Amino acid sequence: MTRLFPFLAMFALGYLFIQSEHFLKISAGVAIFLFGMLSLENGFKAFSGGLLESVLKRSTDKLSKSVGFGIVATTLMQSSSLVSVLTISFLSAGLITLGAGIGIIFGANLGTTTGAWLVAGFGLKVDIGAYAMPMLVFGMLLIFRKNNSLRGLGYVLSGLGFLFLGIHYMKEGFEAFKETLDLSQYAMNGFKGVFFYTFIGIIATLVMQSSHATLVLIITALAAGQISYENALALAIGSNVGTTVTAILGSLGANLEGRKLAVAHLIFNLLTGILAITFIYQLVDIVEFGAAFLGIEAQDYTLKLALFHTLFNLIGIVALLPFTQKMVWLLNTFIKEKPQTLVRVDDALYLNEAALEFPNAAKEVLFKETKHLYINGQSLIAYALSVRPGDITSGIAPDEIILQRSRPMPKDMESLYERKFKPVYSKIIAFAVRAQTNANEADTEAIMEIRRASLRLAEAIKDAKHLQSNMLRYVGSSNTYIAEEYNFIRANLIKQLRHINLLLNTEEEEMLTLLFGKIERESKAFDAVSGRSLDKLIREQKITNTMATSLMNDTAYASAIAANLTTMAKILFTNHALYEHTSEVITLSEDDVA
Known part of the structure; x- marks a missing residue:
């Protein structure tokens, strides 16, 4: 009818x-x-x-x-x-x-x-x-x-x-x-x-x-x-x-x-x-x-x-x-949501048809949904590091977390990706494309940048999936040298995740400046320390050639994860109206970083 x-x-x-x-x-x-x-x-x-x-x-x-x-x-x-x-x-x-x-x-x-x-x-x-x-x-x-x-x-x-x-x-x-x-x-x-x-x-x-x-x-x-x-x-x-x-x-x-x-x-x-x-x-x-x-x-x-x-x-x-x-x-x-919908983190929370009518509203919900996607993605990266998502947001020191999580935690990363990440990620991409219909050139560029941020996060998740296989093999290994190297990777990525958490949830200009400086500094220091440590272990034959190859690849994956997450944070930072007046903090000089 x-x-x-x-x-x-x-x-x-x-x-x-x-x-x-x-x-x-x-x-x-x-x-x-x-x-x-x-x-x-x-x-x-x-x-x-x-x-x-x-x-x-x-x-x-x-x-x-x-x-x-x-x-x-x-x-x-x-x-x-x-x-x-x-x-x-x-x-x-x-x-x-x-x-x-x-x-x-x-x-x-x-x-x-x-x-x-x-x-x-x-x-x-x-x-x-x-x-x-x-x-x-x-x-x-x-x-x-x-x-x-x-x-x-x-x-x-x-x-x-x-x-x-x-x-x-x-x-x-x-x-x-x-x-x-x-x-x-x-x-x-x-x-x-x-x-x-x-x-x-x-x-x-x-x-x-x-x-x-x-x-x-x-x-x-x-x-x-x-x-x-x-x-x-x-x-x-x-x-x-x-x-x-x-x-x-x-x-x-x-x-x-x-x-x-x-x-x-x-x-x-x-x-x-x-x-x-x-x-x-x-x-x-x-x-x-x-x-x-x-x-x-x-x-x-x-x-x-x-x-x-x-x-x-x-x-x-x-x-x-x-x-x-x-x-x-x-x-x-x-008028409240049903209790079960409050915990459905595996679905979009902020995207809605009404926001598509106006570019500013569309940009705001895209920003919020990408932050939500990061929270989901963060939990996948945590599992790849054989720690719990709650460990990332806890006040426990990274080294202490590593001691508590000394054994590998096998998780089906592909299943988690399909269930907790991909549905929201797909909706963000589709929503961004539709939002550009009513947007002018400047708004279209901003929407595309926010979409690029979610793409960077997706790349970080893919690298985390690659990282997991050797992480499960060498976390808790009888070879203490290789175990220490992987624990070093774990601790540094936990720090990066925490800094990005703070970055996406603070409105204080001084804190934003400090966080960007820390992220940049620790990312560079991580690469340098990893390179020197790997060379020494190979020269002194404390790890096998297979271990060295795995560590070299996984250090690259960890570095890529940190770089993609940092880029994602910068994109969101510079494309959110709240931070427009402080966007100069992302262009720190070498002296500022030091």
Whole structure:
């Protein structure tokens, strides 16, 4: 039935189109309007070039700023859906808090009401179709330009053109409808009508996936006299509640925090809708008073509808804003991952569909997922060294760990690689490729660098698999000289792993400088000491030729592991926004290293 539904819907609509040319014109107007909204969203995504994301990050340190950002962004873009998707993606990436996300959603609900004012105050008063044509022509010319900003501007102009054209067709369709069918005869008064038309508004928004499109349809129908003013108010309430489904659908690809925000959006719109329905007649009286104060004519019901829409959303914000932190507490308390998913380290933890929409969010989740991949990879390297992963993160000295783990620990490295490393690694590579679709040149380069970091880590794991075979043979060997050499390799790699752990989890500039210096120094010292020790053992015939060959190869593997891990850390360091201001520390001179 799910697969058949679209075809059945198209068949039913086709039949209605044959029966009524006016219904076809209204439906075409809705379709053109929705296409305009998609073009407008694409335009703002391309045209922002990261500006929107940067403003969002700087505008969420206070709840009042978050609300303000939601109002301004939605007013400018005329799309609460785009603002919702942006907010969910940044929340999923950990770039903003849940409280800030809720504030943005509050503001977006108020910002979206400006669309009703524009349509009621401008769209119905002039021949809006005349403005649409030049916008479409200029927009299409710019869309085919190679420059990303010009192409974005082209999408914005085309989107506005399609929006205006859609409104024009909807208005004409409803006006023509009056000649054959008067829909106002189906008006219902009292709370019975309020509940019925609120439900119709919810269904209409679910179908069109846009409360903005539903509201324009309501305003044009009201202007043509096809619906009563009271029923139009109820439809507006329904469109507000129905738009939460867009946020819920947007959160399906998001992580736990994104889903919490979608629930917060649903709570806000439901409670606002309940308040609006309960006090609808009191709100109508306030609207009448406000309309007289603003100079709105008594018979201008479309502007009164816009005022009503703004009023009940504003009341919802005023009523719920003081309880934002309590809402955050409730969401954190009752919406949790199932216990078993918390320990699924063998799967991606941070990658989500929502973050793909915006390059900054995509880079952040890639950074976090690569750190997660390193934790998984670190455990494989630990097993290759015949120590436990917990030993790496413990406070025990490396030499003490070597004494405690004096016997080889056989582990199936291939099985561990396939289960704990490869699934996450594969998803990082695939996600990075998809993330480049919406990225500009600079963001694409950064994403490719982060992908290169995971590739370096994969190379380190492969070298660790090669290293393991001789490690199992010579750890605990009766030949104390060869055993000491392999223990030297083990101790030094444990130190390197610990330094990289600290490097990826510190925000202190001095500590970062010190860690990079230590990693560089110990890597060079390791190679030098290993070379001298090997020469001496061969000259004094303390190890066999086979042992010498194995040690020579494994020293190279260990050196490659350390080098790949260091390169990985440097790449992540220089491509994470947190460390941009301290990136000069990776270019230490020889004196600095010493």
